[in-house]
Amino acid sequence: MHQQQAPSALLREYLNELTLACHQSGADRLPVLDLACGFGRNGLYLVSQDLPVLFADLNTYALAQIEQQAAALNAQGLASYWHQDFELPGSTPLKGKVFSAVLVFRYLHRPLMAAIKQAVKPGGVIIYETFTRAQAEFGRPKNPDFLLEPGELAACFSHWHMRHHFEGIVESNGVKQAIARIVAVKPDE
Incomplete structure (x- = not known):
């Protein structure tokens, strides 16, 4: 089984916003989309906090691992799985879908940005963190x-209510990374 990393500190810090966004959906709570979720460290944290999560990734092995971990959390009813290639030319996988929140960590596919914004319900939350151009100095990608x-992520969500924004160099266990991160709430339309 895959060794699970700790979830992003942003999720713990903004759990109330995510919970509120899910509960505003009414009895049929809209799930949080964990887009390009990898092994699901962030979505599994939300499932453990009683929030519904749709885990979406191209990697079927990773999705199977997440399913096992969700079962271990007795959270099968909160977790759902979507095997999807978000970079398939000509596809529009998010068209017509709506989520209480979308999580994107360490993934960037610019053609998907408008669809991500559209898929978040009004009053919903985006938590996005990925690498900036300066990352090339420190390693992959x-x-x-x-x-x-520089400034691209914040500019993309500039009309949203920004709760958190950071762009710069972080260091963890002696490894430097250049990242940008935001937490923003979609305005009511």
Whole structure:
């Protein structure tokens, strides 16, 4: 079984906003979308906090691991799984879908940005964290297609209610990374 990493500190810090966004959906709570979830460390934390999560990823092995861990948490009713290639040319996988929140960590596919924004319900939350162009100095990824330009993430969500914004260098266990992160609430339309 995959060794699970700790969830992002942003999730603990903004758990109330995520919970509120889920409960505003009424009796049929809209799930949180954990987009390109990998092994689900962030979504599993939310499931453990009684929030519904749709885990979406291309990696079927990772999704199977998440399913096992959700079962161990007795959270099968809160977790659902979506095997999806979000980069398939010509596809629009988020079209018509609505979520109480969307989590995106360490993933960037610019053609998907407008669809991500559309998929968050009014009053819903986006938590997004990924690498900036400066990351190429410290290691992978180095491909500019996967690296944000300075100010790009904040600009993309500039009309939303920004709760948190950071862009810079972080260090963990002696490893430096260049990242941008936001937590924002979609305005009521």
